[in-house]
Amino acid sequence: MSFENSACAATLHDKASDEAVNGDRRDFVKKLSVTTLVLGVGAAIVQCGRFLQPNVLYEPSRVFKVGELSKFPIGSRIVIEGRGIEIVRERDGFHAISLVCTHLGCLIKPVENDPEIGYLCPCHGSTFAHKGEVQGGPAPKDLPWYEMYLDHTGTLVVDASKVNHKRTKLVV
Numbered sequence: 278m279s280f281e282n283s284a285c286a287a288t289l290h291d292k293a294s295d296e297a298v299n300g301d302r303r304d305f306v307k308k309l310s311v312t313t314l315v316l317g318v319g320a321a322i323v324q325c326g327r328f329l330q331p332n333v334l335y336e337p338s339r340v341f342k343v344g345e346l347s348k349f350p351i352g353s354r355i356v357i358e359g360r361g362i363e364i365v366r367e368r369d370g371f372h373a374i375s376l377v378c379t380h381l382g383c384l385i386k387p388v389e390n391d392p393e394i395g396y397l398c399p400c401h402g403s404t405f406a407h408k409g410e411v412q413g414g415p416a417p418k419d420l421p422w423y424e425m426y427l428d429h430t431g432t433l434v435v436d437a438s439k440v441n442h443k444r445t446k447l448v449v
């Protein structure tokens with residue numbers, strides 16, 4: 278074998294090797310492009326899907342059942358946990374009073390066995406009478422009463438979306 282032939286064989290071998298490397302690069306770039314395209318299209322579809330769902334904050338309904346009448350004996354004051362209200366039953370009827378302070382919205386505490394003070398706010402010390410009237414502290418307004426009614430099954434329902442401005446009791 279002559280020198281020329283061996284040089285030619287080496288050149289052919291280098292060319293073949295270069296083509297193999299270029300082929301690998303082309304495959305890699307092709308796979309990278311396809312992957313990027315698939316991810317991009319997928320992300321775009323997900324973003325479009327988000328537009329199809331309403332962008333709302335799901336909160337519990339302001340109209341809710343608090344229980345059957347027997348749960349509220351005359352003279353009881355029962356705080357409905359997680360709702361910020363207290364159900365008060367007196368001889369002449371029921372009322373639902375807000376336990377959210379009218380100053381800055383802290384949850385106020387019912388006061389037991391005090392003839393004057395019915396509620397006390399732990400944040401800045403506002404006090405309210407038993408019917409919710411402001412007695413002291415920075416609270417600017419009385420505690421609102423909410424509408425309530427008995428549903429067809431005899432269950433007590435509070436509609437906290439409606440303020441009972443006249444402060445009328447539910448008589449049952």
Ligand code: FES
Pocket residue numbers: 378379380381382383398399400401402403414415416
């Ligand atoms: S939040 Fe109740 S007194 Fe300030």
